[in-house]
Amino acid sequence: LDFTQTSTTRRTGDAERAQILADPGFGSHFTDFMAHARWTAEGGWETSEVLPYGPLQLSPAAAVLHYGQEIFEGLKAFRHADGSIWTFRPEVNAERLQRSARRLALPELPTEEFLASLRAVVAADEPWVPEATSEESLYLRPFMFASEEFLGVRASHTVDYYVIASPAGPYFPRGVQPLVVWITDEYARAGAGGTGAAKCGGNYASSLLGKREAAEHGADEVLFLDSETHTSIDELSGMNVFAVTRDGRLLTPALTGSILEGVTRASILRLAEDRGLGVSEQPLVMSEVLEQLASGEITEMFACGTAAVINPIGEFKAHGGTWTVGDGGSGETTLALRKELTDIQYGRIADRHGWLTRL
Ligand code: COI
Numbered sequence: 083l084d085f086t087q088t089s090t091t092r093r094t095g096d097a098e099r100a101q102i103l104a105d106p107g108f109g110s111h112f113t114d115f116m117a118h119a120r121w122t123a124e125g126g127w128e129t130s131e132v133l134p135y136g137p138l139q140l141s142p143a144a145a146v147l148h149y150g151q152e153i154f155e156g157l158k159a160f161r162h163a164d165g166s167i168w169t170f171r172p173e174v175n176a177e178r179l180q181r182s183a184r185r186l187a188l189p190e191l192p193t194e195e196f197l198a199s200l201r202a203v204v205a206a207d208e209p210w211v212p213e214a215t216s217e218e219s220l221y222l223r224p225f226m227f228a229s230e231e232f233l234g235v236r237a238s239h240t241v242d243y244y245v246i247a248s249p250a251g252p253y254f255p256r257g258v259q260p261l262v263v264w265i266t267d268e269y270a271r272a273g274a275g276g277t278g279a280a281k282c283g284g285n286y287a288s289s290l291l292g293k294r295e296a297a298e299h300g301a302d303e304v305l306f307l308d309s310e311t312h313t314s315i316d317e318l319s320g321m322n323v324f325a326v327t328r329d330g331r332l333l334t335p336a337l338t339g340s341i342l343e344g345v346t347r348a349s350i351l352r353l354a355e356d357r358g359l360g361v362s363e364q365p366l367v368m369s370e371v372l373e374q375l376a377s378g379e380i381t382e383m384f385a386c387g388t389a390a391v392i393n394p395i396g397e398f399k400a401h402g403g404t405w406t407v408g409d410g411g412s413g414e415t416t417l418a419l420r421k422e423l424t425d426i427q428y429g430r431i432a433d434r435h436g437w438l439t440r441l
Contacts, residue, residue: 083130083195085117085202093134096209103212106249108389109221113247115206117199120229121189123239130195132202135246141231145238151228152283153182156388157345158219158250159204159441161211162429167204168438169222170427172197174345179224181343182280187237188226197439199224199245204441207247214428221250221389253390254302258420260396260412261385263303263318264296265368267401270309271316271340278316278340285342289319299399303385307368308340315366316340321390322347325371326382326415331360346386346423352435353422359415372398375405382413392420 092114094102102111112135119130146152155175160168176196183190191199200222204211212218224245228238252258269292272278272285292304305323306316315323315335322344325333332354337343354361374380375398383395394412398405407413425431429438 083119083127083198085119085130085132085198087115087132087202087206089134090206091134093136099209103210103218103249106212106218106251107255108250108253109248111249113203113207113210113220113249115203116247117203117245119191119195119199119243121241121243127189127191127195130199132206138242138244140229143231143233145228145230145232148233149228149235150282150284150287151186151188151238152225153179153186153188153227154223154225154281154283155179157200157222157224158388158427159200159211159222159247160219160427160429161214163214164429165214166429167208167211167441168427168429169200169204169441170439171345171349171437172200172439174348175224178281178343178345179226182282183226185277185280186282188228189241191226191243196224199243201441203245203247210247210249212249216251217424218249218251219427221248222246223248250389253387254393256302258391258393258412260394260407260410261303262301262397262399263305263385263395264292264299264301265305265307265398265400266292266295267307267312268292268295269304269306270312271306271319273309273340276340279337279343281342286320293319301399305368305398308338313367313369315368315371317342318385321385321387321393323366323395324350324384324386325366325374325380326359326384326413327374328379328381331362332415333362333364333366335366336363344387346388346391349423349437350386350392350419353419372405375407381408382416383407384413384416391424392416
């Protein structure tokens with residue numbers, strides 16, 4: 083796939099782009115171009131192009147609109163002080179997209195083609211990558227969906243893949259502030275044998291009512307417990323969860339098949355090991371975590387994901403009460419891990435694990 087650019091006309095002028103980049107927020111502004119490739123059951127991956135960003139033409143009978151056969155990825159392009167543009171562990175996103183594709187009966191996009199699509203969008207949208215002086219980036223959103231005009235329930239014979247890009251500041255509107263997290267006792271995000279480990283739209287759709295319930299209780303996020311016993315922590319609506327103990331251990335739920343295999347999650351585990359923190363992937367039983375918060379045995383908790391990076395959790399709420407994490411502020415280990423991860427991403431310290439790829 084060569085992702086040839088079909089037009090170089092920008093829809094956004096320089097002044098408007100500068101105004102957007104001054105305060106991009108998250109997920110509200112989009113660049114001038116997008117990459118596209120199409121797969122058919124007969125021909126495999128064929129057409130590919132970079133075209134002006136804009137609305138898609140889709141049949142109202144396109145299978146994705148009815149049966150949700152869709153997957154996506156999220157990664158960021160970072161500008162370094164010398165102007166060069168880098169992305170973080172893109173091959174891990176490529177491989178996760180391939181695993182998600184297998185689970186959703188979609189075609190796998192080879193890693194090289196995935197990287198080519200990112201390169202093509204960032205080359206076309208280079209002025210949209212924020213300056214290195216900010217903690218901002220260009221969020222890249224590859225996605226793939228069933229576009230065949232057919233209402234029978236089976237894997238689509240036509241699939242479209244796009245990469246859109248969106249300049250990004252902090253994911254949460256309040257910035258990197260301690261989150262209030264609502265523990266839902268009613269809803270689950272994913273069950274055994276389901277799609278929980280895949281990055282598919284359906285998982286996020288199933289989280290929305292919980293997220294609304296959280297907002298109604300004054301919380302920023304919702305925490306889902308495992309669907310079978312409703313006792314162990316799975317994840318938030320779109321982020322993995324970590325705890326830091328008083329004796330210097332870092333705990334996160336083990337990957338059970340219903341938890342998203344976060345790239346940020348895996349990177350934090352590695353950085354924590356490097357620091358000599360005892361790292362443990364294990365079931366995190368909610369009632370025990372709440373006891374350990376009350377006793378001070380757990381001192382910090384945080385949420386992580388590509389979009390949110392690392393965000394402290396300050397408080398949990400549930401029907402049974404309220405639990406403060408540490409002093410309710412941002413923990414030292416949480417902020418140190420956040421700083422180290424972003425320092426690597428923005429090229430401010432050595433990339434000792436070889437995680438960066440130049441775009
Ligand atoms: C990401 O962190 O990149 C995601 O895809 C999750 C979503 C909350 C934006």
